[in-house]
Amino acid sequence: MRQTQLFTRTLKELPKDETSYNAQALLRAGFIDKVAAGVYSFLPLGLRVLNKIREIIREEMFSVEGQEISMPAFAPKENWESTGRWESLDILFKIAASDKKEYALNPTHEEVVTPLAKKFIYSYRELPFAVFQIQTKFRNEKRAKAGLLRGREFLMKDLYSFHLDQAGLDAYYDRVSDAYTRIFDRVGLGEKTYFTFASGGSFSKYSHEYQTLTESGEDIIYICDKCRLAINKEIIAEQNTCPTCGSSELREEKAVEVGNIFKLGTKYSDAFALGYSDASGAKKPVVMGCFGIGLSRIMGTVVESSHDERGIIWPEYIAPFRVHLLSLNVNEKADEIYKNLTEAGVEVLYDDRDVSAGEKFADADLIGCPYRVLISKKTLEAESAEVKKREETTAELIKINELTAYVQ
């Protein structure tokens, strides 16, 4: 994309009430706009990142046979009363409609997906299956000061699975856990993300969170470096040793929860009388699992965990563009290179603007694409482009005819 065509630009002035680093960096670079506390628009660069995270998650959900659906933001009050959460869930947004009925703005979808599954499950033959969606959720937060880490409105993937029995759920739970590990690797958070033991509720000893280390995290986790896992605050209150090796050498760190997986058991099946007939005709309750990941939260977490004093450093697979091509008054030649790279399938943001070299460099650092490719009279004299990786400090000259292969 040509930067002269992009309607956003990097900004110097930020909203005064924005105190989180991730939102400041994303606002400054033109990835998001703030509409209210905890409510953001995603602008072209930001939506590109979000869509890349979305495609990675979709692929991994398809790899565990998730069937994609899309459930609504609205659910009738009665659905939430069936589980007792109309009263007990303090972050639930409630809204009165002109049909005289009340609705919740769903912060999670057990109250919608369980009655949905009930319409299609009669006998053991229909089980197991799993459905997922990538959809906007709402939470009535008292304070929303953490940028994309905690929004009133945010994008989530939620997967719900339906099983014959606990053994079926247990096996699927492990498969989804592996898919989550692949997701965090692919979005660039793998090294800083810990599989973390959390409280399991009534159907399982543990549930699990995926916690990413960051100074801005609201959670505290306790890491066992030997097993490369962690336990959260709830668990350490009951047991101060690693659940796997028993070691008590645990390292305390700040972290943000980027995903969670939970064995629901029959909690929601019981609330909605979701059962099936087994091979002998006996009625049994369906055993459920749920598996969440926040997409906008991942985006915010990546920014918190991957930046320097000059701006964001996007991991390769979720960068808005792979290459930021900077032309210093040589647009004719740069146009040609832009065309060649684009035709080779490389995603290029092309700074064809008539502004100073300093401004182009500063913007490239703020925006944070993996490769900065500079074309100037000087580089062209050597039939080259100057290529610098975002996270490195030194650049190197690459021959123009080797450029595509180099950045691909």
Added chain:
Amino acid sequence: MRQTQLFTRTLKELPKDETSYNAQALLRAGFIDKVAAGVYSFLPLGLRVLNKIREIIREEMFSVEGQEISMPAFAPKENWESTGRWESLDILFKIAASDKKEYALNPTHEEVVTPLAKKFIYSYRELPFAVFQIQTKFRNEKRAKAGLLRGREFLMKDLYSFHLDQAGLDAYYDRVSDAYTRIFDRVGLGEKTYFTFASGGSFSKYSHEYQTLTESGEDIIYICDKCRLAINKEIIAEQNTCPTCGSSELREEKAVEVGNIFKLGTKYSDAFALGYSDASGAKKPVVMGCFGIGLSRIMGTVVESSHDERGIIWPEYIAPFRVHLLSLNVNEKADEIYKNLTEAGVEVLYDDRDVSAGEKFADADLIGCPYRVLISKKTLEAESAEVKKREETTAELIKINELTAYVQ
């Protein structure tokens, strides 16, 4: 996709309060689920259709240089007060949050996109540009009885354009109008959709709607067959002749509005003081256009306008699958054909279930894929498959080795 893997099935019992044809047909075939009046989930088959409509619209928006963004459902009360619509728009959902502030659930986004544009427009150099989103909207409807034609929660594409002057808007308006014509052609509504003159507001003599003929439509339009256009009820009250040829031979028809395009002029620019400096440094207001299409409404309209007594007949480019492959007790051979078709890039729903031929035929008609391909002992004796197009009554035998080419 194998039908044994699909968690939905065709249903015999429908919600008693569902009176619209489109919702009944889509519920029966397992495309959607009803959560509340005017509030639906999109199930795997339905989401596939919606995503195809989405991709067609995105392509056409990119063809008119639309930059994709995603704005939130929430907007602060103050934004809506700036335009006077907090009080005047009766379908506006209002919600109180625990930060003691009030928010609207946006039914349209002028109140969000205009302040957004203001952050990036300083001078004439930034203009023109256009942004679009495909996003969930909310309308506080008193009654919602038309299925996907009028929802409390629905998916829309909205494009907003920003121009130096009226001439710039006029030229862009015509380009988007052409893109809309292509969209309605591609989703299969071209023949029944009329470019319809509507009231223009204060900045233009006319705005325009795209109206699709259907018995279930809530609108009345007056068609000039000579010019292949229509005028709506507002216009006929003032002028009972064709705005193009002046003919008074107008045919009255029921229709549903599937899109609208509107010259906003400076209405919202004035409300938010959105201006720019021209080349001489003088301050001028930005001239805006807005262009809407309802995606879920298109899906409902297609079902209303393309079905027979046995079920839905999907147009080619938005069908959930191109081929519905039915195996009558010859799954081994059918597995092979399924694999070959899929590898050739043909989208196949494969009925590999152990149910009667009659049930398979009935379901294929309900679901409505363009090609029904039947494999049985009898067809295999002739080294063939029996192929029937959904809208035709007769089938023909096609040699297995010619099948891929035939349905591609």
